[in-house]
Amino acid sequence: MAGTLGSRLSGIVRQQIINRFGDTLLDAFLVAVTVPNLLRELLAEGALVNSFIPVYKTLDEAGRRQLARVFSGLLIAVNLVLLALGVLAAPWIVDLLLAGTSNVDRGLAIYMTRLVMPFLMLISLSAVAMGLLNADEHFRESSFAPVAFNLAAIAALLLLPGTATWLAVGWLVGGTAQLVVQLPALARFGLLPTPALGSHPALRRVLRQMAPFTLTAGARQFLNAYVLSLLTNAQQFPQGTRAGYGNAEALFTMANGLFVVSPALALFPRFSQFAAEGNWPEFRALTVQALRTTTFLAAPMSALLVALAPYAVSLFNLGGDYSVTRFSAGTWILTGWALALVPWAVVTILLRTFYARERTREAVVVSAAGFVLEVLLYRLLVPRLGLLGFGLSTTVSGIVIGGTLALLYRRALGFPGRAVAGHLIRVLPLAALAGLAAWLVSRPLPEPGSIGPGVLGLAVAGSVGLGVYLAGAVALRLPEVRGVLRRLRRSS
Template identity: 30%
Template sequence: MSLFKAASTISVLTLASRVTGLLREFLIAAAFGASAMTDAFNVAFRIPNLFRRLFAEGAFSQAFVPALAHSKERDGFEPTKRLIDSVATILAWALLLTCAIGVIAAPVLVWALASGFQRDPRHFEIAVLLTRFMFPYIGFMSLVALAAGILNTWKKFAVPAATPVLLNVCVILAAWLLAPRLQAAGVEPIYALAVGVMVGGALQLGVQIPALRKLGLLPRVGLGWSRLKEAWHDEGMRSVLRTMAPALLGVGVAQISLLINTQIASWLPAGSVSWLSYADRLMEFPTAMLGVALGVVLMPQLASAKAADDPDRYSAMLDWGLRLVLLLSVPAAVALLVFSGPLVATLFHYGAFTDADVRQVSLALAGYGVGLLGLVAIKVLAPGYYASRDMRTPVRIAIVVLVLTQLMNIAFVPWLQHAGLALSIGVGALINATWLLVGLMRRGSYRPSPGWGLFAVQVLAATALLGVFLTWGAHSFPWVQWRAQGWLRAGAMAGMLAASAAIYFTALALAGVKLRQFVTR
């Protein structure tokens, strides 16, 4: 499977995930609006997701996937299978302990993430109960990350990319069917969303099992003491742990930033946490469809190139990924900056979601849009370090960027409120990506291929034309006033997006960009 085909497969499946994710947020917005209850759910759901960064797609994947690719390339099937079994055993024990502690310590975790909730005892209590119910979700998702790392290394990208749809479908059904029944029974309906999360997590893990079994790579998890000791002394597993140590610090830095931002948002006007959450959901479209897809595809391939001592292939893959990032993320960033209002109105402006909510989410989305290029580029540049088992450099960069981000919060939040938090993240991402890029070039790992200057001018020219069109569209239609005419608004949005794609890619073609090069590289 070519890199482009693999990335396209993941992008299409990720699109399905993000579409169902938007439908999920649409139903939540229509049913609950941006309220104290949605703030409580978003914080409670953020807590297991915060820990998931440690045990799942964050530090664990950054350490495990390169080690797995290296073992597959050099050691053969049997040693690699032993590595998988040992890592799965240690991971399972760590998850059992973490989940038990998390359920017990839920009040402390909610206070640490959103101490502002204590202003309303009922608000705080509901957040604690939701956290206790959803905390075991990290167990499901961490094991899903283990399975995804294995399948992606064997170039089986479809199943891991498709599974997030299951979570969204389960939460949608819970919001649609279970929430009204709970409300009729006199129970707070927000609890239905927690049920959907847990069922979705279990299903996501379940669908990985047949794919792993077909490859003969279903992990054998040992819960006995003797098996635990054997796994602990496995040299390959200990190598993963050694690599994870600096990666944990790096992920921890990112989570500290998230924790601080959520704390700040919890002291801002009610709804601020939810406004940021809705904006983040829209940001996941470009970051996941492009950044995550490229990162998933490139990580094992870059690690394989390193193991095979092939620096030319390594550099060429990075160059291909970065050109694709520039091609697609720059116009997406401009769209978020000048067209955020119509996007938010079309997707969320129904039911309990007010005109004021549209304005506040649009401001946050524009703030994120400033740094979209950096947010996506990091997903390509960071694997360039991880594939070389260099976790320390990205960590050092992340620590400095964390400090800079919080300094920017001091300047931006009093002025822009919750949107200042989004803007700080965006600017920080640009700094982070630039630093990572310069580091790879200085060490000679990445050597840009000829033609970058002309390519950048072509992309910027086509994007400028797109920006003019979107600015016209944002001010020429009554997007917010079309609240009662949902189908008309949706049709206008579909037309704008189709016309935008046609304008941008036609302009690129007229400027001389040959899109076929991204398929054949």
């Protein structure tokens, strides 16, 4: 948890440094990093978390070593091919990501796309290292890798000139640090693989698992490309909107990473182990525990971000001279996205239960259909609601995907719907009350915009909201409160 917290907080600092750049440069940079980030979901985090670990957990020690060797070798080969294609096809790729009448400098975006393409190789190898450590439940050693990325990128961005070239180089420096910092732990635990091209029976199982996942990744890539084209439409949104989207994304990712993804990753090896043993009673019990814990944590964060979105986005404005367009766009997008935290907490946990049982096809088909629904909602809501429509579309698709996954889970194992629903009936109104309290307290505070009022609003109003939520949880005797108190005692 400490590593995850450090990663998210240092990520906010990194985003603050990036926000020193003007709208023209920052918008082009965010378009450029979209390309490797889209591919990393398939080749890095997605492949490892959803396909590699369940198969890896079923092997003996010798089988695990051999699988790690051939998997990492194959990943390097694929990355080299994609690196070459990304550099050569950069103009065509950027044109796909921009609207016809774009508010982004096309030439600058193409130049920076070519510079940042090696990031895909760095993050893929880093994900292999993290996956191997997590599979053996060495979470502490891998959790600080993203911190290394952020600290190295921050140092590079502060020391290097503020140009397009050095902004991209700073990103690559961070990716290198994230990989290198994990190598000593891999060597210490005897997990450091020697990449090799070859075959292994388990590799074919991993690739079969990845095949349907490609459908989800492809759908998500289409969704992200479509969102980006909407944001870069100069006829609808001004320059700086894409940068505002990046700020909202950083805050949403921080909350989602701390309170949803981190618990899900920690529990995934246990899900995989119970599935490998066929221990379905413990598997169902772990599902309830995971859903209760993540929604208990995500619900107040959702409500507080809705209530205090302008104060949260103000954290990125280190001075009084900031982009009003960037601030406004970030505020509206974050407000809508915050509503999606709880539905996507449910989706995140349930997807892991399918991947652990190697039921990848069902999960990815549902996810892909959900992403198509999200695109349709964008077309319906964004023209009518503006930037708020992005988050509301994500919220609705999360509810639909989560409900569908729960029905499929129930058909196979008997979904504990009554226990989960009873928990949500108590938690969601309590979170809404906490958000209302925070909003009322924020009314007389200084107007948000720069970092000073932002910190004040979050500290004062946010503390009141959290206090209301925890007091209500104690009054309702929610068992998750004990877990929070235990963590606080350990950290004190």
